[in-house]
Amino acid sequence: MSAARRSSAAPAAAPDRIARAFATARERGEAALVTYVMGGDPDLVTSLEMALACVRGGADLLEIGVPFSDPIADGPTIQRAAERSLAAGTTVAQCLALAAAVRERSQTPIALMGYVNPMLAYGEERFLDDCAKAGVDALIVPDLPPEEAGRFGDLARARGVALVFLLAPTSTPARRAAACAAARGFLYYVSVAGVTGARKALPADLAPRLAAIRAESPVPVVIGFGISTPAQAKALAPLADGLVVGSAIVNRIAEPGSRKARAERVERYVRSLKRATRRR
């Protein structure tokens, strides 16, 4: 955690921050923990507090959601978070400012997760310039598969921002190879055919699928969609370089309570997950 809170004397180039976070976790015998908070949910100040609570709880990577009106890859939990955020008037520019505010206080790598249309509306190059300025290390854009990402990916790379590709249980070996060849930062393996959201059970063939991808991938592979309990995190930690927890955190933010109470709740929960990522 001390590494995460190191002051920002010399900002590292983006892939370095990501690579270092995974390396540090690996040296400690842990899977990296990636935590998701929707930007502006329910307001910007709260989401900043929640992101910092994740850092205090031991998150190795932060995902900050950029809200979109029509989030086709998300389940009800994150869709409602986006609705709350948009109802509060959150803009793309504010999400970038939120990332910058987190960056001022922490060197934990930041990935923005959002849909492509708001990024296009902001202006591709302007958006990527501002990501670099804000200290954003990576972008996760679930509706931008490699086929459509060529120019956007190139522009991002030129600015030191990694465009993260997703792989799914349905991905063919050819698509897996293409994603591995184009991979920057890390690869995001979607654990189930489905949308985001906490699930009781994960598929039985997860281990061999992840092993195959990790054998091929030049970058760390994280697993996401459906992880909500420390027990799941413990079971999955040996299988992947990192674990993503989203909806379960969003649910804890949505529960009633003061900002301070929510922050403590989130920090405590993230700490319990982080403990469970130890592989020993």
Add this chain to the structure above:
Amino acid sequence: MARPDAAGHFGPYGGRYVPETLVPALDELTAAWEEARRDPVFQAELQELLTRYAGRPTPLGEARRMSAEVGGCRVLLKREDLCHTGAHKVNNTLGQVLLARRMGKKRIIAETGAGQHGVATATAAALFGLPCDVYMGALDVERQALNVFRMQLLGARVVPVEAGSRTLKDAMNEAIRDWVTNVGDTHYIIGSVAGPHPYPALVRDLQRVIGDEARRQVQEHAGRLPDAVVACVGGGSNAMGIFTAFVGDPAVKLVGVEAAGHGLSTGRHGAALAKGRPGVLHGSKSYLLQDADGQIAEAHSISAGLDYPGVGPELSFLKDQGRLTLMQATDDEALDALQYLARTEGIIPALESAHAVAAARKVARKLGSGGLVIVNVSGRGDKDVEQVRRALAERAAVPGPRKAAGRPPRPPARRASATRTARRSK
């Protein structure tokens, strides 16, 4: 007619902006369609269904009284309202259910706005004995209650969607989520020339039968090509269906009519081509109604089928190329045109199609005597009569704004309607 490039692009539009989970399924669908559309056995079976079941070819009928009323321009109506289930939608769903069966899919899902696509999907699924879930915005479930019941009678499950604007776009989000989750055994029948590749090309290929027939019929009937072809544009399936046969004839004006709702300047409309900007929604890049921050705007139209903030990518491309002429009709103009066609030709069109009729009258007046116009009457109005009744009653009760919207058309019928009489007497 051009095929899109290998990745499904029409110029800068189209493509596949979808979660990774769906890409392999879209690859599978693309390959299956490329094979099926060249397979004479598949085509023969589809042709048989279209002829013996859907009722094709539909007539291209002369609207004699309308022609006289607009000043002598010949107006021909392509009668898609006479298709089984009451709209052109069945051309697409029969083809896609055949394709789903060919791919071994066990379950059908669809989204619907006005309900016509839902009814057509439920019909095709029933014909082939496949279970079918239809996603429908909760608002549309309310305003299209009759079609909801029809789908249920046909054995489909109608799933109301409460998210967002509770209309077609939200139904489409939910259908995509279902498909992401059940992609192994489920085929998603998209109802318009929208969505990720291959849907825009697939649905157009299945709907081009409208234009192919119309082209043959107009040659037989009038001995020449029309001066203009007019069709309403929501997602654009009936428009692309009829336009495709004429795209290569530069002398034929292609007129796409969008929903102007309460008026283009009010922000309460469905005119994505006229007032939108290029963006990404539901898996493809196209003109979209959106705010400055890229959030999708809510569309509005009196017609649930035109109440969609996007439009098919090929139409966006045709617009940029200058091949498409854009017109709009407001809610009021569509209501007037519906009554007008009912009284002059004895045809109650769907509210969607009434938008095309409203614009066609203007086009025909301008062309005058010697002109020749085809209007695609994409569906029949039975589903809309209750809503039309309510809208007319409201309009009669509140005459003020109506006058500002311009004079209603004067039907050539001698007998004025009760509502018109009431309005005039105020």
